[in-house]
Every structure is written in C-alpha cells, then in structure tokens.
Amino acid sequence: MAGDTRVRGRPAFGRRRFLGRAALAAGGALLGAARRPVRAAYAAAPAGELRVSLPARIVGLDPMGAQAAEESVRVVSAHIFDTLVVHDPRTRGYRPALAVKWETPDPATWVFTLRPGVRFHDGGALTARDVKASLERMIAQKGPFAPLWAAIDSVDAPADAAVRIKTKTPVGTMLANLSLLSILPAAAMNNAGFFNRPVGSGPFRVASYRPDSELVLDANPGYWGPAPGVKTLRFRDIPEIAARVTALITGEIDLTYGLPPDQLATLRGNKDLHLQTTPSYRYYFIWMNVRRSPFTDKRVRQAMIYALDTQTMLTALLKGIARPMTAPIPSTVFGYAPQRPYGYDPARAKQLLAAAGHPGGFDTSMIWNPGSGPQDQEIAQALFSYWNAVGVRVKDAQAERAQWLDRLLKLDWDLDLQTNIVITGDADFVLRRLYTTQANRMGYANPTVDRALELAAESVDQDKRKVYYGQVCEILWDDAVGIYPFELLETYASRRAVRGFVPTPTFPTFTSVTVGR
C-alpha cells in the first residue's frame, strides 16, 4: 500500500499490528494443521481449464492409423474432429453431427446431407470432398477399422453438401461405422507432419502436443455446435496409478478414470472428489477351444460354467467395478438379448463331466495376458480354484501381450481369458468379427449363426437386426461357446469443481464440462 500510512498518530499498519496479525495467522495455521494434516498448497484450477488424465497414454493423433482403436486416440479424436453421426448410448442409436439427414434410396446406397457452414480449424470449408477423402484414407491405411468398410463399393460427392456411399452388399452397420470415421481436411491430411498438429472441425483445436507428456487443446471459437464449457482442455499422461491418484487428490488434474477397486475405496471418502459410475461396453470372457478335446463336448463346456460362482467373485474381487453378464455381449450394446443365467452348481458340473466321460476331471491350461483387465490376476486365480474344485486342473499359461496374441490367433490354446470392448456399441462389431465359421477364433462353426449374422449385417432395418442378434445370443449362450461372467463398470473420479460431466458406456467426452471455482 503506497502513500501515507499514518492514521491518527499511529501507523495504519505498524509493527505491532503486523506482529499481531502474523501471530494470529500462525496460530490459525497451526490449528488448521492440527485439525487436518494436509493443506492444499496448489491454487484451484483457473476457470476455463479442464485437466484430464486418461488411463492409457495418447499414442498419436491419427484417428485412422494403426492406433485408431486405442481408447485414448478415440477420446482425443472426438474432441478434435467431427464424424457424420454420433453414437447416442441412451437410445442405442445415432444423432446427426456433420450429416443433418440421411436416406437409403436402396439398401446398397446411402445419401448423406451435410450441415452447411462448417469450417475446419484452419478456416477451410468442410465439404463432401473431405468426407470422401477421409473415408478413402481410412480404407487405405488398413488400420483396425478398415475391415468395417470391406463392403464399400464407392463413395462420391455429387454436390458440396451431399455424400453418396454405395456398397457391394447392404451394410446395416453403416451408421455405427461412420461414428468412427473422423473427417479430415482433404487438402491438408496428406501433408508431412499433419498428425503432429492435426486440423479438424471439432469443438477443440490442437494448441500443443508433447508425446507421452501432455496434449493441450483449446476451444474452437468457430465451432458449429454448442460452444465447449472450458477454454482449455489438457490431457496429461500419468501412467502410474499411485501418481495419477495423487495428482487428482492434490488438484494437479481434475478428472481421471480406470482406477482399481482399492484406489476407488480411498477416493470415496475424499470430500473434494466426486465419483460417478457407469456401465460400459467392456466385458470379461473366457473362450474354450471348441476344436480341442475335451471342449469339443458341449457338456464339458457347460460344466466349466456351472463350476464358477460369479456372484462371489463379483462381491469379493470386483466390488463396484463390474456386474453380472447375462448374454455373450454386454447389456449396454445394441443387439443384446438377456439369457437365462447358468448359476453356480458344482454338483451339476461334476455330473456333466462324468456324463461326458471325465469322472475324475481332466488337465488343461489357460492363456491370458496380465494387465489387460482390472483385477485379472485375482480373477484368474479364482477361476483356477473353482475349476479345481470340480476336478478340472488348469495350468496357468499367462504370457506377455505379443506372445499371448500370437498363441490366441494360432488357436494354440485350451482356455483363454481376456477382456474386450464393443467399440461401436453395436453387436456386429463383436459377433460377426469373432463368432463366424470364417473368423475361426475359437473353432466354433455354426452355419445358423453365420447366416443370422450375415443377414443382420446386411439389413438396414434396425428392428430386424435386433431379432437376428437375439437369436445369435441365445445360440452362443446355450452352446456354451464361451463363459461370460462379468460386464465392467467404469468409475470416473473428478474434483468437485468439475460440472456437467455425464459418463456414458462409450468413451468419455468433455465438451459440455465446465470447471467452477
């Protein structure tokens, strides 16, 4: 404070007053410290900035390359780029985004009308030519989503705002597939280094990117949709769980997810944090190699299911992070049809094994990749002990990811434990890619299933598709092709200042989030 500090003969802020205040402050601090040993030394996040830490690091910013299926890539792509339609988990349908309407003049032709006035972050107009170029690049990159477009015949841009996609056979999953197609600017997308600072039309622009460290996005002022709630969106890469949880507690980040149950328990008691749980598209399953004895016999496969007490596993190992699964696909997915649970019946399991010619049980092995799912070590151990109790002695053949994948794809295994995500939220993504005779992923060959999946994929009538998938769910469940014990829940932990975050079964988006004081 400048100027004359004297008031009525005494200094306005003299030594006595200063010492008095200091003593009060010190006393207050001591009291405060005595009450709560920890005081926040970090200032609250500035208004307008959301700092998120994803469970896996952001491998790159190319939504069509080799890493396109990684969740971290899909999350950031949804903020930088737009798609023609957006998946709505509540309705299990699709909302218009870049495409305002669409029609199918015949089952093998789709015509999309584009939203007018959309601009890329560099100012260029988004037209049908960009959509055509993006789809062609997606196919040419031969990444994990390219096979979704195998039935494409041609895509053209008859007008600036019209895209026509012709397919060789009707494609019932067109909208699901399009929800994964980010639209890139045709002119710039092939430039060298484009994906170090990609340009899209989405609610956020790339401000800076330090690989393995931090991706900073800032709000796109010219966005066609509702403006984002925060000015800056930072994705911080903190792979170690203890460090990530600490960062959330100290306020270095505002939101994270993908935490194990013991960490969630710690966070539940924390008054600064808010936990939200949602069902997801992710689930655990155990395949049995149907071509290998003794799993060629359906009774043996069913016995393996009856031997498991999934309810106890849920309450003991997966509290708060999973719930029972009642079909070969999660209940959140389009095409789900609930099946009758097998239940825990070890006596029946032993009976079935005896009937199948294995009264004394048998020896077998299970491959799996540690670290690929929450509590997987614990689940594997529990499975071994339940099976052991009915006489099935399972050897633990865990392997690192590359070796596990190698054996899995060569069908060189007896049992396989893993997780999977139905990325599109549509049953086709999992059922047709993994359970057809041609796919041959666990040796199951059923022409009825093949036919139903083919018809479902080729039908543009969503109600009919649901019926086909219902049939397939029932057949796979009754034939005990696999064991489907749990569908996973996801819990998002955020600081109380974060408002407007709505978790859904699919990947998280932060466009409507605001950060208060």
Add this chain to the structure above:
Amino acid sequence: MSTYLGGRLVYALFVLWGSLTIVFVAVRVVPGDPAQMMIGASGTRQDVEALRHRLGLDQPVGAQYARYLAGAARLDFGQSLRLEEPAVQAVGERLPATALLAGSAMALAVATGLPLGIAAAIRIRSAVDYLVSVASLLGQSVPNFWLGIMFILVFARWLRWLPSAGIGGMRHLVLPALTLALLLIGVLTRLVRSGLLEVIGEDYVRSAYAKGLSRRAVIARHAVPNVLIPVVTVVGLQLGNLLAGAVIVETVFGWPGAGRLLVDAIGNRDYPVVQVAVLCITAGFILINLLVDVSYAYLDPRIRYR
C-alpha cells in the same frame, strides 16, 4: 592421442554394427508379430496379412536386413510401425528428457556420493561413518519403483511440496532424479569410502602429513585425486543401470523419455523403434566409455595415449 581416437572410432563403428545386427535378429526371433499387435484381437487373418504386406514384414529376413542396412548408411532407420512417424523422430523427441533425467541423476549422485564417502572415510567408525554405510546399503537395496511411489506419496500427496508426475520445471525433476540417483549414490559412497581408506594408508599420504600439510590439504590434494580413477570408471559402467532404472522411473513419474518408449516398443514389437533406441544406447555407452578412458589421461599424469 589422435591415433588413439582414430582406433576407437573404428572400434565404435564395429560395435554399433554388431549391436544393430544382434537386435535386428533378436527382436524378430522372439515370438509375436507387430502387425498382429497393431490389429489386436478383433481383426481377421486377412487384415493381419494385409498389414504385414504394407509394412514389408512378409519379405524374407535377409532382404529386410539388407534394406535396413542400406537405409542405415543413409541415416534412414525406418518408420515406427506403431507411431507411424520416422523411428528416429520418435526416439529423438524423447531422448532429451531421458538425458536430462539421467544426467541430473548422475550429477546428483556424484555431488552426494563423493562428499558422503569422504566424510565417512575420514571419520572412520564414527556415527557419521555408520550412518553413511547404512544409508548407502539401503540406497542400493531399495527397489526404485517402490521408492518412487513412496516419494510421490510423501512429498506430493502428504506434504504437497512437489508435483506428483510429469515434466515441467526444476520442481518436476527433483523426485525422479532423486529416485534414480539413489542406487548410484549408494554405490559411489561405498566405493569412495573404501578407496579413500586404502589411499589414506599409503606412504605418500604419510609423507604429505610429514611435510606439514593440513588434514584438509592432504585429503583434497593428495588422497581424493587418487580415488577418482576408480570412481570415474564405476560411474561410466553404471550408465547401464542408470538407463535401466530410467525406464522404471519414467513410468512411475510419467516422464516422457526414451526408456519408456523402448519398453513399450519391445512389448509391441515395434522393430524400427527398438533398433534405433538400442543403437542410441550403444552409442551413448561407447561415448561415455571413451570419455572415461580419455579422462584417465587428465586424472593421472602417468597415463599417456598415442
């Protein structure tokens, strides 16, 4: 000296070529396929084959090796299979962070290990000596991932003195460098202590005292310089441990370094990145060892290179 350096250069090139070849073969012999890893578990066999063809992995290994060597001669080390950028760029972006971490840890270790070792040696069997011995033993025994997490809990979560993860200013460097340095501090302290004890017993130290020099002058000018050669040797040799530790420390603290990249690349069978990273590590080793050898000439006037 120039003949010596010339010889070392030829030797270095041979070692680089050898390590390149060994890694090239090793990484392809191990089961697991990069295309499979990239497509993941939901792809079909055709997808994997198509990707293998696009990446040139379906060609015979000999042809791949020849092509790679030809590229290496032009300093083109291929495209990262997973990151889809030049492998050199992927590693190069992250090397400075690892160098900063390893360099800081090394500097911290020398700045702490030397004085501690000297203090312990000159006050042998005192409380200081015992404390330093126990501390250095702990430093060598404690696993660094546990230590890193403990540091985060204590200094970031409870005391709120330091950030929990990531790269930034000096404050972000403290915990990772300390975690990484602790093993080396332990090693150096014990080395300096035992080396100095040996030197202090030598005749020339007795002569120096007899000349009337103060204790400080004797230790600083006659004892310590004779310990430096083994210290410098060990520091150079410990570079390997430092890099191994860096991988873990980088993961625990979310430090965007090349160590983490290398481990991920091995797990993903990203051949070009693994090859470039190992080449960089080899080159680093060669350089450090050369510096150590050359430093002998400065530390010990009796050594001369031709």
